[in-house]
Amino acid sequence: MLKTSTTHAVMQSTDARTATDMKGQPRLTLAQFLQRLFTELNENGIRWCVLRNYEELPEHNSSDDIDILIPPTQFSLVLRLIAGISNVFITGIVRHLHEASVFVGGLARQGIHLDFTFELAWKGHAFLDARSVLGRSLPSWTWSAMHVPDQVDGVLNEVLNTYFCSGNVKTRYRAKASRILQLERNIAISRISPRIGERLSADLVGWFAAGEYGQASLRLAAVRRALLYHAFRTMPLRAMAQTCRYYAHELRNRLRDRKYTRIAALGPDGVGKTTLIAELGRVLQHTAGEITTINFRPKLLYDRGTPTAALATAAPHSRIKDRLLSFVRPAIWCLEHWVHKIYLLRVSSQLILYDRYYHDVLIAPRKYHSSVVVARLMAKFMPQPELWLFIDAPPGVVCSRKCARDVGVGLSPTLDAGIREATMKQTITYSATCRAFLHNRRNVVILDASQDRQQLLAQAEQAILQTMAKRTAAMFPFELLWHESTGAGNLYGALKGRG
Known part of the structure; x- marks a missing residue:
């Protein structure tokens, strides 16, 4: 079983490297993307205009999004034009009655949020005639490719x-x-x-x-x-x-539950999951309505501001406290998960990056002092992530990083193994168990954390963008408005892009 899982991991990691290397060209900047998109809109005879905050375009976007007015019947064609631009992904589409939010990833630095407006309306009732606004629009005097009201x-x-x-x-x-x-x-x-x-x-x-x-x-x-x-x-x-x-x-x-895209990062302690998740949250900006990072340490139980150096002088009773916290942590995390989900009802598109997920309890039940039967029962009520990122590295690399980190916060690298987060043996055991757990799951990408940090970040970002694009392509045909006639099969090929 372990041998087969290792082969599966190598194949997944190779696929991630191939996807990154096959691009072989720099990513489009915001200006280059907008130049190509606006040129395509003009060449295809679409009436359109950027409604506001266009003074600094295309070099800089002074707002969180770009509002573009188009006829509603042209929206499907616009999606095809966006997806036809090389190396970009449509990572999310949120349809409202008179507008649609389109999130695009794969650009340099971060993504872009495009709001396509069909009617200038409040609560479904127009306060300006959109057709007349489009008819009076004209090329911008600062950039002739862009139309403005x-x-x-x-x-x-x-x-x-x-x-x-x-x-x-x-x-x-x-x-x-x-x-x-x-x-x-x-x-x-x-x-x-x-x-x-x-x-x-x-x-x-x-x-x-x-x-x-x-x-x-x-x-x-x-x-x-x-x-x-x-x-x-x-x-x-x-x-x-x-x-x-x-x-x-x-x-x-x-x-709807499908507005959430859940990405779960697993891996041994000290492999660099938290750092990678933080970097992903930065480079994936504007690829969803809101991006949230959730750690498998409930805020109700853990003070994230407590310095790590406190471990060196921990009281003898701290181990009892740690065992108790480890036991109740999964239950409290589940409670916070559902409370957070209720809070996010106001958000139409959500990317959630998990630094560990509940299923980590199934992988290492002894670490959480949890009953396997109870853990499996609770896991049935937890949604499956759309993508598992297993971040692994040779055990020696992981332990050397942990020692370097301990020295950086004033801890001795020769601390007793019981105080450290993981020993060499624990790292090997966890990695093997995690590979076995992920072996039969299809949505898995295994990354080598010992490689260059930028390469690791690029591979993880590529995997997430592809997952979001595939999910969007599967969802969108069921959300077409009644006056649109585009086939679902054609849209799938367009929405996933050429990246």
Whole structure:
């Protein structure tokens, strides 16, 4: 069994190295990616424009995402164009009623979050006519490949988008809005009055032009009522359907379990899991709506700020305390896991990086002083990770790193083996048991931690991006809107990219 598992590990590790080496070219920068994407959009005759925060593009993105307005019927084609760019992965898609968030990985430094907007709306009801905004858009004077709204549409979108959601307007938009609305007051009123009425539109534009945002906030409820009243008065059945569809989309996005991508890192103590997870959290930024790192040390029981040097002067009773903590740790971790999941209901796309996972109890039950029967029973209630990363290295390398770390925090490298996290024998035993545990699992990548750190990071990142892209390709065909007719088979090949 162990021999077969070792062969399996070598094959997985070789695949990871091959995937990294086969690329053989530098990754695209943000500017290069946007240049290719925008050129493709223009060449395919798609009407589009970047709605806001485009002043520093393509070299720098001043926001967390890039908002692009497109017709809803063109979204599938846009996905194909993104996936057709070499060495990038579509790592996540979150569909809302009038917009879709697309997360792209594989770029230099970190990923990119693209928000494709179909309607300029609040709660399913439009406050600006998207078709008219696209019709008035024009090439940017700073970068001809990029299309932007005209001045009035751009300001109205920046102001109303945040105003309808919270009643406030972001500070960085206020000076520009006041300047343009003072000059183009009548045009601005004419563009929003069909949705909220002539009188209220005039008041709202006047407050924004004068910088009286406090007064505008006080009238937020009236503006929202006017928007809903107009929608339900003109087309009541359609307005009711839009409202129901909006909340149905939001509820589905929040409750579905498949929005989570779980990556579990296993390996002997001292092999470098925590360091690798921290680096992955940095390079994978913007490949999901939110990235969370979870350690198999419940915050309720462990003070992460306690210096490691305290081990050298631990009291005799500390071993009893450690045994007790090891026994209750899995149960408390499971409780924190489900509480954290409830908290994340507000997030539509989540990448969770686990520094060890609950199944570590099954691999090393003696370490946690746990009953195997109880551990297996609790494991049935824990979701399986989408990818297992087993980070391994020769036992001598692991132990030498641990000794170097102990010296770095003031501990003697000759400390008794009972105080150390793992001895040579424990490292060998854990690695063999972990390989046997992962042998029959398909979603496993085994990495050699003794290689160069950057190479290890690149292999782990590549494995995670491929997992996220494959998962997205499997999910997306079931989330197509009714007016889209793209086949699932074609989308699978496109979404996984050419990386």
